[in-house]
Amino acid sequence: MYARRTRTKASPDQVDAVRQAIESRTAPLASGLPGYRGGYWLIDRETGEGDTFGFYDSQENLDASRAGAAELRDSAVQSVGGQVLGVDEFEVTADTGQKVHRTATHARVTELEGDPARWDDALRVVRDAVIPAVQNFAGFVGGFWLGQRETGRGVAVTLFDSAGSIAASRDTAGAIRSRAAAEAGSTIGSIREYEILARVEAPAGAGAG
Secondary structure (H helix, E strand, C coil), rough: CCEEEEEEECHHHHHHHHHHHHHHHHHHHCCCCCEEEEEEEEECCCCCCCEEEEEEEEHHHHHHHHHHHHHHHHHHHHHHHEEEEEEEEEEEEEECCCCCCCCEEEEEEEECCCCCHHHHHHHHHHHHHHHHHCCCCCCCCEEEEEEECCCCCEEEEEEEHHHHHHHHHHHHHHHHHHHHHHHHEEEEEEEEEEEEEEEEEECCCCCCC
């Protein structure tokens, strides 16, 4: 499984217009992209900053979807007077099973920088230590971990059932993150928390991936 991540920014007073644009046009059209397997649109209502994650079933379909995804992205952002801050593509290196959860309402997105030579070490730490630990959080719904083998960059996304649950997990999550980064030789970058503004579940019959 592969993922495309898009970082955006719009005026905070346009959040409702952003939701409407996603639900009426962007999400339905995204579902028709080659190999598309669902996704999330995340928003920080105070700053207008957003993160979008779309999942694809293969590298080939991730590549094939690039032009169509760019057209959808640019049209949606322009319609609300926003801007695209960056687009990245990753392998889904680990997850808790299902990618898109209808009960998730909030997400924490953590940036990581690692040594490509220690890629396998980082994966082992995530799978053997991080995932079992975060699954004990109250209100934890699921998560996925993205990586670029060639650069060592990673993005961790953990999903929660409420603003209260994500807030209650911060201290413990910070301790887990610090231990994991030290063991894997990684550096922790930005950590952001978002509301889940919209989502597309995996198409029927496609499997969770």
